[in-house]
Amino acid sequence: MSTPAELLRLRGIRKVFGAVVANDSVDFELAAGEVHALVGENGAGKTTLMRVLFGLHRPDAGQIEIDGAPANLSSPARAIGHGIGMVHQHFMLVPSFTVAENVTLGIEPGRHGRYHRAEAEQRTREVMARLELDLDPGAVTGNLTVATQQKVEILKVLYRGARILILDEPTAVLTPQETRELFALLRALAAGGTGVVFISHKLPEVFALADRITVLRRGRTVLSGRTAELSTEAVVTAMTGRSDVHLGRVVRPRLAGPVPAGAVPAGADPAGAVVLRVDRLSTEAAGADCPLAEVSLSVRAGEIVGVAGVDGNGQTSLAESLVGLAVVRGGSIQLNGAEITTHSVRKRRDRGLGFVPEDRHLQGLPLHGSVAEGLAAGRVRRLGGPRSLSAALPRALRDWARATVRGYRIDPPDIQARCQALSGGNQQKIVLARELEDAPSCLVLAQPSRGVDIGAIEYLYGKVAEATGRGCAVLLISADLDEIFRLADRVVVLFKGRAVAELDTATATRDEVGGHMMGVAA
């Protein structure tokens, strides 16, 4: 039935959570020596399928065969026993341990409870030799770059004898150069007979790496075939169920031409004057992010300026200090020519600053509140003093919220729905709707497409483009270079809290930006 080279075959997998069918008769095959990409939007069921494969979920129906024989994967331990290894999106490494300690963790060489360091390092070197990697097994993992940590994660899985390697969104944290290195490594692994499952929603990468592509939508397999026989358009259509989605540069209405009266917020010059000016801004560290050191940048009306960088190089500090949530140590922030460096969040927003935070659940929305409550914040902010006792959500506001929900095609179209129950894309629409309905003169967009499905991303980009057409200045902080190249006019690269480069997206290449992201001038 199955060819000898077939490592893995999933048939008719079904998994139901309450009323949600996460997987429904999903088929998936993996041959030795191939890279099989599993793509689909958020909530399409990729992660569920892989968790079934890794023994974290028990399927409600369906069969799993490994090497042609039915396998019972009731726990991760059993999955590992069958040679399945998983590299999670969030690394499972102990930062204070050495590479060898992390790689051998749980099955350390040694006797009588003693850890045998030399042997552990020797065995780690043996695994590294298979990958032609050259790391110091004694190096402390926390000191390594993210890309290297990811390699340690792969080493860890291989050390446990994995023949089936699952990688969940492995490139999300990598620069273009690092991504290429990872791909070379995965190709080498596949050449050695390992089967690789590559989960991603970045299609260019999928087409660059995979031998086969399987697309999931709403828990079902909608497309599966050899990469050579598939087109990007076909895959996008299969993912979204729509044929009008394109992945090229977002078309923006230019500022030229008559600007409708009232469309341009007070203070914003439609001719493209500087709206946001950041001058030698230094900050305290915001959370785990590194502080900013003398960052200068400016955004003109109608312009989108991208801020690129590997996560943790000051993006969060920049966003939070611009909106007034982080402590500024030096430098200045000007909005429409007025100094706002010491203003409260409220004053900055009253002056026309909009903010789409990177952490939607913590800062973007009242997760336990209703959609109406999530939309109303802008209006409620402006009601102070004696009006504190007036109704927060009067009929007029509810009508407005209902119209907004319809206008932004938020699903479900119910202003009483809990924000928590909405998909990432619909949650982000609420956040963006609230900010844009305030008609800001400057919008800080932090990681706007994180956890948002492709269809919704297109819609959000369109709305942002519309806003720039009205003269809104947009600062797009993103770890996703594709996003920056699709939207931004210029890109500023952050590295260790410094703005190390400023490039024109029309002339710059991804590699050039990537080089700056890693701190090496290209």
Next chain:
Amino acid sequence: MTGTDRAAAPPTEDSAGRPKLPTLIGAACRSCFAVVLAVVLALVLIRLRGFAPVPTMLAGLSYAVGDLPSVARTLAWGLPLLVAALGVAQGFRGGMFNIGAEGQVYLGALAAAVVGAYVGPLLSGLHLLLCLAAAALAGGAIAGGLGWLRAHWGVDEVLSTLLSNYLLILLCAYLANGPLRDPTRQSGSTRTVHDTAMFPVILPRTELTAGLFLVVGLAGFAWWLSERSVAGYRWRMTGASPGFAAAVGFDVARGRIACMAVSGALCGLGGALLVMTSQGRFWTEIGTGIGWDAVLLALVGRARPVGVILWAAGYCVMRASARGVEQATGIPAELSSVLIAVIIIAAAARNGMFALATDRLRRWGAPLAGSGR
């Protein structure tokens, strides 16, 4: 309203923005579950003491709500408790765990007693107002101050309000035994307040006073404030999603202080009602436990004003019934404390238990439904 409701929320929209009917029914069912559990336990305990369970329970119930005077007595006892519970709930909604209600009740009672006894006699309405204002101010200042410590210095309000109870109760005891002591009494009591500082009785030959109207007004105010008003929206957002509140430009620190101040003011008013509806003076044991009961009620009612009112009503009936059972059989009225504990545990666990039960049912039901197809 609760975790399990959210997942299965049907997209039927209520134009007035009220919670949907199924959610309310669900919440009511789960609350009933806790109560039924407690009643069954009560029956068992009464049986174990050798009494006929059902007649004893009915006798207790008739003592609590059997006739008009009984209802009035039960209600009169519950009014201060309800106000304090609404106060604690107000704090909870803003994410501030004001468990210093007991101390604020004492301080409010003392403030009202002092203004009632040392100021006046005045025009009755004015005197009532002054006493209430003093109590609200005293409770509000303490809680607001502790809220300030939390907002600006990060002093955990659970700890500070808890400890403030001991400070305040002992301070009040000192004042009532020392500088403010009524020389004509033995100890631990302030002077009796002027008649103009007492709420008039509205139902002859009962303890039910015009304080009822004040409480109804306060309950309406508390509901509007926390569930419908702009201030309440800010406080709820600050409580449930502080990051969101800060990012959209609300003053989180101010919200915390303000909602604590309102919470403390309501607790203080609860204390004032103790003095102004029944006791007529402050004494060192005046409010024993009311503040703690208020915290429990706010918890069981999930800090929603309507839930708190319903639970407070049920609690008062239970307390009065237990007193009735004690009179009829000699089973100590502390029985009610045991039952309250059971209800609280059941109510706290009800989501988990309920989810478990429905999950089991579904699991058993699924194969049957499958074979039928």
